[in-house]
Amino acid sequence: xxxxxxxxFQLQAQTSHGLHSPSVYKLYTEVIDPILHRKxxxxxxxxxxxxGISQFYAKQIDLTEVITLVIPHLSPEIYEQIDQELFxxxxxxxxxxxxxxxxxxxxxxxxxxxxxxxxxIHSIDLFDLGILxxxxxxxxxxxxxxxx
Numbered sequence: 001x002x003x004x005x006x007x008x009f010q011l012q013a014q015t016s017h018g019l020h021s022p023s024v025y026k027l028y029t030e031v032i033d034p035i036l037h038r039k040x041x042x043x044x045x046x047x048x049x050x051x052g053i054s055q056f057y058a059k060q061i062d063l064t065e066v067i068t069l070v071i072p073h074l075s076p077e078i079y080e081q082i083d084q085e086l087f088x089x090x091x092x093x094x095x096x097x098x099x100x101x102x103x104x105x106x107x108x109x110x111x112x113x114x115x116x117x118x119x120x121i122h123s124i125d126l127f128d129l130g131i132l133x134x135x136x137x138x139x140x141x142x143x144x145x146x147x148x
Contacts, residue, residue, distance in 0.1 A: 005102045009127045013146035023060065024124065024143055031056050032126070036147040046129055050097050053131060061093060061135075070097045074107035079114070087119045090134040098130035115142050 016033065019025040031052040035045060050070060058066040069086065071078060086096065101111035111130060115123040118140065122133035125144045 002102060005108060006127060009102070009125075009144065010146060013125070013127070013144040015146060015148035019143070021141060021143070024122070024141075027053065027056055027124075028145055032145060033148050036126075042128065046099065049126070049129055053097075054095060057093075057095060057133070067094045068097060069094070070099065072099050073103060074098060074101060074110040074114075076106075076110070079110045082114065083117075087117065087134075090119065092135045092137075094134050096132040098132070100128060101125070101130040102127060 016025055016029050019028060032049065035048045035052055038045065038048070040048075050068065054066045054068045071082070082096070090096070098111065098114070100107065102108050111125075114120060114132065115125070115130075119134060120132050121135050121138050121140050122131075123142045124131040125142070127146070
Protein backbone atom coordinates (compact mmCIF):
# COMPACT_ATOMS: atom_id res chain seq x y z
CA UNK A 1 0.00 0.00 0.00
CA UNK A 2 2.78 2.43 0.91
CA UNK A 3 4.43 1.81 -2.47
CA UNK A 4 1.24 2.77 -4.31
CA UNK A 5 0.80 5.80 -2.07
CA UNK A 6 4.37 6.91 -2.85
CA UNK A 7 3.77 6.42 -6.59
CA UNK A 8 0.58 8.52 -6.58
CA PHE A 9 2.23 11.12 -4.37
CA GLN A 10 5.09 11.49 -6.88
CA LEU A 11 2.56 12.00 -9.70
CA GLN A 12 0.72 14.75 -7.81
CA ALA A 13 3.58 16.49 -5.99
CA GLN A 14 5.41 19.43 -7.48
CA THR A 15 8.78 21.10 -7.25
CA SER A 16 9.43 24.86 -7.15
CA HIS A 17 8.08 25.23 -10.70
CA GLY A 18 4.52 26.48 -10.45
CA LEU A 19 4.47 27.14 -6.70
CA HIS A 20 2.14 30.11 -6.39
CA SER A 21 2.88 30.99 -2.77
CA PRO A 22 5.96 33.23 -2.40
CA SER A 23 6.59 32.10 1.19
CA VAL A 24 6.29 28.38 0.36
CA TYR A 25 8.46 28.88 -2.74
CA LYS A 26 11.14 30.50 -0.57
CA LEU A 27 10.82 27.75 2.07
CA TYR A 28 11.11 25.08 -0.63
CA THR A 29 14.09 26.58 -2.47
CA GLU A 30 16.05 27.71 0.60
CA VAL A 31 15.33 24.91 3.08
CA ILE A 32 13.38 21.87 1.90
CA ASP A 33 14.94 21.05 -1.48
CA PRO A 34 18.59 21.54 -0.40
CA ILE A 35 18.04 19.19 2.55
CA LEU A 36 16.23 16.62 0.39
CA HIS A 37 19.26 16.56 -1.94
CA ARG A 38 21.74 15.83 0.84
CA LYS A 39 23.16 12.31 0.94
CA UNK A 40 22.36 11.54 4.60
CA UNK A 41 20.15 8.91 6.27
CA UNK A 42 16.42 9.67 6.09
CA UNK A 43 16.02 10.03 9.87
CA UNK A 44 18.72 12.76 9.90
CA UNK A 45 17.11 14.39 6.88
CA UNK A 46 13.80 14.54 8.73
CA UNK A 47 15.46 16.08 11.79
CA UNK A 48 17.20 18.68 9.61
CA UNK A 49 13.93 19.46 7.86
CA UNK A 50 12.13 20.01 11.16
CA UNK A 51 14.92 22.24 12.48
CA GLY A 52 15.35 24.16 9.20
CA ILE A 53 11.64 24.75 8.70
CA SER A 54 11.20 25.89 12.31
CA GLN A 55 14.09 28.37 11.95
CA PHE A 56 12.74 29.61 8.61
CA TYR A 57 9.33 30.40 10.08
CA ALA A 58 10.86 31.95 13.20
CA LYS A 59 12.70 34.44 10.96
CA GLN A 60 9.68 35.01 8.76
CA ILE A 61 7.32 35.97 11.59
CA ASP A 62 10.00 37.82 13.59
CA LEU A 63 9.84 35.55 16.59
CA THR A 64 12.79 34.16 18.45
CA GLU A 65 10.92 30.93 19.02
CA VAL A 66 8.45 28.95 17.00
CA ILE A 67 6.40 26.42 18.92
CA THR A 68 6.95 23.08 17.23
CA LEU A 69 5.37 19.79 18.04
CA VAL A 70 6.30 16.49 16.40
CA ILE A 71 3.71 13.72 16.22
CA PRO A 72 5.46 10.36 15.60
CA HIS A 73 2.45 8.54 14.11
CA LEU A 74 -1.27 8.97 13.56
CA SER A 75 -3.99 6.94 15.25
CA PRO A 76 -7.62 7.68 16.13
CA GLU A 77 -6.60 8.43 19.74
CA ILE A 78 -3.84 10.82 18.68
CA TYR A 79 -6.18 12.50 16.18
CA GLU A 80 -8.70 13.07 18.95
CA GLN A 81 -6.02 14.77 21.06
CA ILE A 82 -4.89 16.89 18.10
CA ASP A 83 -8.48 17.88 17.29
CA GLN A 84 -9.64 18.63 20.83
CA GLU A 85 -6.48 19.88 22.54
CA LEU A 86 -3.89 21.08 20.03
CA PHE A 87 -5.93 22.74 17.29
CA UNK A 88 -7.86 25.02 19.68
CA UNK A 89 -4.58 26.26 21.22
CA UNK A 90 -2.64 26.61 17.94
CA UNK A 91 -1.69 30.11 16.79
CA UNK A 92 0.50 31.89 14.26
CA UNK A 93 3.81 30.66 15.66
CA UNK A 94 2.70 27.03 16.01
CA UNK A 95 3.97 24.36 13.65
CA UNK A 96 2.84 20.78 13.85
CA UNK A 97 5.05 18.14 12.20
CA UNK A 98 3.55 14.72 11.54
CA UNK A 99 5.97 11.90 10.79
CA UNK A 100 5.00 9.31 8.19
CA UNK A 101 1.44 10.40 7.39
CA UNK A 102 1.27 7.61 4.79
CA UNK A 103 2.42 4.88 7.17
CA UNK A 104 -0.88 3.00 6.83
CA UNK A 105 -4.27 3.41 5.22
CA UNK A 106 -5.67 4.55 8.58
CA UNK A 107 -2.95 7.16 9.11
CA UNK A 108 -3.43 8.40 5.54
CA UNK A 109 -7.18 8.80 6.16
CA UNK A 110 -6.45 10.73 9.36
CA UNK A 111 -3.90 12.90 7.51
CA UNK A 112 -6.52 13.71 4.86
CA UNK A 113 -8.99 14.67 7.60
CA UNK A 114 -6.41 16.90 9.28
CA UNK A 115 -5.47 18.83 6.13
CA UNK A 116 -9.14 19.45 5.36
CA UNK A 117 -9.76 20.92 8.82
CA UNK A 118 -10.52 24.67 8.47
CA UNK A 119 -8.22 25.45 11.43
CA UNK A 120 -5.24 24.20 9.41
CA ILE A 121 -4.31 27.07 7.11
CA HIS A 122 -1.15 25.80 5.41
CA SER A 123 -0.35 22.13 5.01
CA ILE A 124 2.80 20.94 3.31
CA ASP A 125 3.06 17.28 2.39
CA LEU A 126 6.54 15.82 1.83
CA PHE A 127 5.22 12.22 1.98
CA ASP A 128 7.46 11.21 4.91
CA LEU A 129 6.71 14.44 6.78
CA GLY A 130 3.58 16.55 7.06
CA ILE A 131 3.81 20.20 8.12
CA LEU A 132 0.84 22.18 9.46
CA UNK A 133 0.61 25.94 10.06
CA UNK A 134 -2.19 27.94 11.65
CA UNK A 135 -1.82 31.59 10.54
CA UNK A 136 -5.43 32.74 10.48
CA UNK A 137 -4.60 35.76 8.27
CA UNK A 138 -3.53 33.60 5.31
CA UNK A 139 -5.80 31.73 2.93
CA UNK A 140 -6.10 27.94 3.26
CA UNK A 141 -3.68 26.06 0.99
CA UNK A 142 -2.27 22.54 0.69
CA UNK A 143 1.06 21.83 -1.00
CA UNK A 144 2.50 18.47 -2.04
CA UNK A 145 6.24 18.88 -2.60
CA UNK A 146 8.94 16.52 -3.83
CA UNK A 147 12.67 16.68 -4.47
CA UNK A 148 13.51 18.60 -7.65
